[in-house]
Amino acid sequence: MEKHHVNQHIKHIVNTLHNDQLADGSWGYPFDTGISTDAYMIILLRTLGINDEELIKELTERIVSKQEKNGSWKLFYDEDEGNVTPTVESYYGLLYSGYYTKKDEPLRQAKEYILANGGIEKAHMFTKVMLALTGQTPKWTHFPIPVEFILLPTSFPINFYDLSVYGRANLAPLMIVAANKYSKKTKSSPDLSDLYISRSEDFFKWSDTRESKRVFSTIEKGIKNIIGLPQHIHSLAIQRAKQYMLDHIEPDGTFLSYFSSTFLMIFALMSLGHSRKDPLIAKAVKGLKAMRCKINRSTHMQYTTANVWNTSLISFTLQKAGISPDNSMVTKANEYLLSKQQEKVGDWSIHNPGIPPGGWGFSDINTINPDVDDTTASLRAISPLVQKDSRYRHAWDKGVYWVTSMQNSDGGWPAFEKNVDKKIFNLLPIEGARFLLTDPSSTDLTGRTLEFLGYYSNIPKNAKLLDRGKEWILNNQEKDGSWYGRWGICYIYGTWAAITGLMALEEDASNLAIQKAVNWLKSIQNKDGGWGESCKSDTNNTYTPLGASNITQSAWAVDTLISVHDKPTPEIQAGIKYLMEAIYKDDWTVDYPVGQGMGGGFYIHYHSYKYIFPLLALANYERKY
Numbered sequence: 001m002e003k004h005h006v007n008q009h010i011k012h013i014v015n016t017l018h019n020d021q022l023a024d025g026s027w028g029y030p031f032d033t034g035i036s037t038d039a040y041m042i043i044l045l046r047t048l049g050i051n052d053e054e055l056i057k058e059l060t061e062r063i064v065s066k067q068e069k070n071g072s073w074k075l076f077y078d079e080d081e082g083n084v085t086p087t088v089e090s091y092y093g094l095l096y097s098g099y100y101t102k103k104d105e106p107l108r109q110a111k112e113y114i115l116a117n118g119g120i121e122k123a124h125m126f127t128k129v130m131l132a133l134t135g136q137t138p139k140w141t142h143f144p145i146p147v148e149f150i151l152l153p154t155s156f157p158i159n160f161y162d163l164s165v166y167g168r169a170n171l172a173p174l175m176i177v178a179a180n181k182y183s184k185k186t187k188s189s190p191d192l193s194d195l196y197i198s199r200s201e202d203f204f205k206w207s208d209t210r211e212s213k214r215v216f217s218t219i220e221k222g223i224k225n226i227i228g229l230p231q232h233i234h235s236l237a238i239q240r241a242k243q244y245m246l247d248h249i250e251p252d253g254t255f256l257s258y259f260s261s262t263f264l265m266i267f268a269l270m271s272l273g274h275s276r277k278d279p280l281i282a283k284a285v286k287g288l289k290a291m292r293c294k295i296n297r298s299t300h301m302q303y304t305t306a307n308v309w310n311t312s313l314i315s316f317t318l319q320k321a322g323i324s325p326d327n328s329m330v331t332k333a334n335e336y337l338l339s340k341q342q343e344k345v346g347d348w349s350i351h352n353p354g355i356p357p358g359g360w361g362f363s364d365i366n367t368i369n370p371d372v373d374d375t376t377a378s379l380r381a382i383s384p385l386v387q388k389d390s391r392y393r394h395a396w397d398k399g400v401y402w403v404t405s406m407q408n409s410d411g412g413w414p415a416f417e418k419n420v421d422k423k424i425f426n427l428l429p430i431e432g433a434r435f436l437l438t439d440p441s442s443t444d445l446t447g448r449t450l451e452f453l454g455y456y457s458n459i460p461k462n463a464k465l466l467d468r469g470k471e472w473i474l475n476n477q478e479k480d481g482s483w484y485g486r487w488g489i490c491y492i493y494g495t496w497a498a499i500t501g502l503m504a505l506e507e508d509a510s511n512l513a514i515q516k517a518v519n520w521l522k523s524i525q526n527k528d529g530g531w532g533e534s535c536k537s538d539t540n541n542t543y544t545p546l547g548a549s550n551i552t553q554s555a556w557a558v559d560t561l562i563s564v565h566d567k568p569t570p571e572i573q574a575g576i577k578y579l580m581e582a583i584y585k586d587d588w589t590v591d592y593p594v595g596q597g598m599g600g601g602f603y604i605h606y607h608s609y610k611y612i613f614p615l616l617a618l619a620n621y622e623r624k625y
Contacts, residue, residue, distance in 0.1 A: 006622050009580045010321050013615045017314055018329055025332030026364060027314050029608035030293045031306040033597070034075060035063045035086055037259050039093030040130065041288065041301045044263060046096045047134055047184055048276045050285060055292070058299035060097045063090050064106055065298060071109025072117075075603050076535040077588050078546060084122040085601070087114055088195065092136070095190040102194075111195060119197030124601050125430060126170075126260065128204055133177060133267045135185035136192045138199050143178030144216065144428060147237040148223045150175065150244065154350065156222050158215070158424060161350050164439035165369060165416045167425075168347070169261035172244045173268035179238060182271030215424055242272060246280075248347075250365050252290060253283030257366045259303045262288055287365070295607070303597075303604075307364035308340050310608040312377035317612050321619040325384040334385060334392075337378045341395050344368045348406070351418040355405045358398030371415050372445050373487070375403050376452040383456045400457055403449060404465060411468035412441020412476075413449045415487065435598040442486035446472055447497030454504025461505050470505055473498050474513055481516030482543060489553070489594045489603075490537035495521060496556035503563045518564055521557050522571050529574030530554035530582065532589065538599035551582040552594045552606075555613035562620050576621055579614045 022028050038059045045052055066073055072082025073090045091110045094100040100107055114120060120131070131137045150172070152159040160168060226233055245265050248256050255261040262284050269281055291302040315333035323330055342357050346368040349355065359370025360378040379399045385392040406418050414420065421440035430436065450469045453459050459466060477483055477498070478491070485494030495517050502514060509515075525531055530549025537544045546553075558575035565572065595604030 006576070006580070006618055009583055010615060010618050010622070012583065013611050013618075014318065014321060014323065017318065017611055017615075021329060021332065025311070025334075025336035026307040027310040027333075027608060028293070028305065028307055029310050029606065030295050030300060031302045031304060031363075032295060032300060032593075032605040032607060033303045033602060034593075035066050035073060035093075036089050037301040037303050038063050038299075039086075039089040040259070040263055042093040042097050043130065043134060044266065044285070044288075046098075046188060047186060048266075048281070048285065049186065052289075055289065055299065056097050057099060059301065060094055060099050062295075062298040062300060063094060064100075066090075067106055067110070071106075071111075071113035073110075075601070076593055077591075078534055078536070081117070082113060084114060084117050084120075085124040085127050088120055088123045089127055089130075091195070092131075092190065092192060095192075096188070098188065114195050115197065120192065120195040121197060121203060125204065126601070129174065129177075130263075131192070132204075133183055133264075135183040135189060138203055140178060140181040140183065143175070143204075144430070145171065145175060145219070146223065147175040147179040147241055148226070148233055149219055149237075150240045151226055151233065151237050152219070152222045158218055158222075158422060161347070162420060162422050163425065163437050164420050165256070165347050166258065166261075167437040168244070169248065169256045169258055170264060170436070172241045173255070173261065173264035176238055176241050176268040177264065177271050179234070180271040182267060184267070184270060215427055218424075238272070242268070245269075248368065249280075249284075250287070250367055252365045253280075253285075253287035254291075254365065255284070256369055257304045257361075257363050259288060259291065259301065290365075305363040305365060306606065306608070308337070308360055308366075308374055309362050309377065310606075310612075311336055312360070312374060312381045313612045314608065315381035316377065317616045317619070319381070319384065320623075321615055334382050337381055338391060338395055340364065341378070341399065342367055342370045346370065348417050351420060352405055355402060356398060358395075358400075358402030360399070369416065370402070372403060372406050372413050372449060373415060375399055376449055379403070380452055380456055404453070404459075407465060407469065408441045410441055411472035412443075412446040413469070414439045414441055415445055435601075440486075441472060443473065443476060443483040443494040444485040444487055444497040447483070447494070447499075447501030450501035451497070451504040454501070454506070466505055470502065470507070473501060477513055477517070480543065481513075481518075481520035483517070487595060487597075489533055489535050489596060491543040492521075492524075492531055492533050492553045492556050493594070496560045499560045500563050509564045514564060518561065521560060525557070525571055525574070529576075529578035531557040531575075532592075535593060535596065535603055538596060546589075546592070548589050549578060549582070550589050550592050550594060551579065551585070552609040552613050554578055554582065555617040559613070559617040559620055562617065562624055568621070568625050572621070576618065579617060583610075583614055 042056050042059050068082055073086035074082050087110050132140050150160045154161050250257050255265040266281050266284055293300055293302055311333050315330055342359055359375040361370050362374050382392050386396045408419055417439050421438050425437040426434045446469055482491040483494035483498040526549045528549055531554045532546030532548050532550040533553055534544040534546045561572050593603035593605040595606050
């Protein structure tokens with residue numbers, strides 16, 4: 001492949017990134033999670049009597065524009081017949097907006113789809129909670145986790161801090177509203193009763209299984225051992241849950257910068273007697289509103305912002321593509337990153353005590369919730385400046401110390417917290433429990449941490465810490481040679497992280513595990529030279545082809561092969577050729593979500609990825625060959 005040819009495409013991406021950089025040095029590309037947050041925002045504003053008509057109208061326009069021909073809404077393009085959950089949410093949001101009635105075609109079709117597919121009862125658990133909070137369900141039924149759970153000491157075999165931080169953020173307000181059986185209807189609340197097929201008592205499907213009964217009886221035993229009168233313990237627990245929320249409010253008013261936890265917190269505060277005009281609630285709503293963004297001229301409510309993540313990846317990739325660290329684009333980005341290193345001690349310190357803060361978070365509003373991925377990404381970006389500038393040296397030392405301290409006892413790395421992986425929580429009758437309630441070691445986090453430590457830190461390649469990480473990776477390979485990635489889709493993502501991590505530790509490319517992975521990647525390459533994996537992979541628990549190539553996943557696959565081969569192979573050449581053409585494509589594959597928060601329920605389309613990963617693969621190709 002001619003060098004100037006590859007160069008031309010690198011320049012094109014670099015120019016685009018240059019034009020899209022914000023004044024503060026960051027990149028604010030959307031964190032796009034479909035229409036759920038759009039619908040929830042309409043429902044929240046109407047429930048609180050905040051009639052921001054401009055915003056509500058814009059959100060309805062986006063929701064309607066995403067409806068399928070059969071009346072449904074989908075989480076991703078190849079979801080066969082649509083999905084009841086976003087369809088119920090869209091129907092409710094559009095109806096509550098007041099801009100649509102049940103007689104309008106979009107709602108008639110949506111209702112028909114919902115009833116033909118099992119009714120409102122088939123919606124996801126979180127949607128059912130939202131329906132209960134806004135008075136749209138049969139009364140609140142018993143919630144499986146009592147609020148007293150929050151009082152169990154950390155020494156108890158299972159306790160509140162054994163849940164992942166995002167599990168706690170959603171559970172604290174949820175336990176309060178469930179304990180208070182709170183719901184709030186308004187004069188303009190629509191009537192969704194015609195979406196039910198059966199009004200069964202077990203609407204939430206929280207029926208206990210034998211396994212979950214074991215968890216509950218353990219929790220109940222613990223609660224019985226707490227000294228005091230039941231009523232006193234109950235109100236103490238509610239106070240503790242409220243305090244947990246208040247202690248985790250970010251400067252912008254949101255609860256840990258997440259849409260879902262902030263939404264639930266607002267209802268929890270109202271259930272405790274706070275007026276809807278209370279400053280806490282007003283600031284939380286303002287914080288949520290500030291997360292709106294524009295996508296192709298339509299308004300989307302982001303679940304959170306992705307500025308730190310976007311900026312750390314882009315700064316590093318630009319430097320890989322030959323842009324000097326002294327170039328103003330990179331300098332501004334790195335100054336922004338330097339300002340976002342977190343200085344507060346967060347929940348991560350509970351399982352990792354005595355370690356000074358040093359991590360980075362995901363969004364520009366997040367000050368107390370760092371994660372391993374954003375930290376290694378930010379450190380990669382600033383690495384060339386460490387020898388030149390004492391501020392960066394100081395940030396680097398703190399960051400590397402924090403990342404290495406976060407290694408799990410099994411040798412892998414988690415996202416947010418150390419050793420928060422009690423498999424017992426997966427038995428709870430909570431939908432998506434394994435994604436929501438635990439934060440285990442994952443291939444993507446472990447592989448990328450090894451890649452960072454192997455190439456950018458001066459830790460010896462045979463250090464015990466790296467050996468244990470490598471061993472974790474090798475022990476978690478799938479039978480077909482791939483690896484599963486937790487935060488992306490899915491097996492291509494995990495395989496990319498695993499192999500690039502192993503290669504950074506100078507692993508021999510002829511190692512059987514690596515060869516098996518390379519053969520697997522070659523076997524799933526599409527005829528056009530690209531790769532594409534469906535979001536269905538994470539619910540099928542096996543690689544599921546997309547049936548088309550996706551630019552980001554193709555870049556991951558090509559980058560993996562480049563890391564292993566000394567000379568370009570036909571597969572690499574075909575992959576690079578595909579990338580150079582795909583950069584200019586504009587079809588459904590470009591908008592396909594390749595990030596995930598919760599398999600089967602929450603997928604992410606990062607608008608920055610179509611620039612970052614092709615640029616990285618092209619730059620690595622040019623540099624190596």
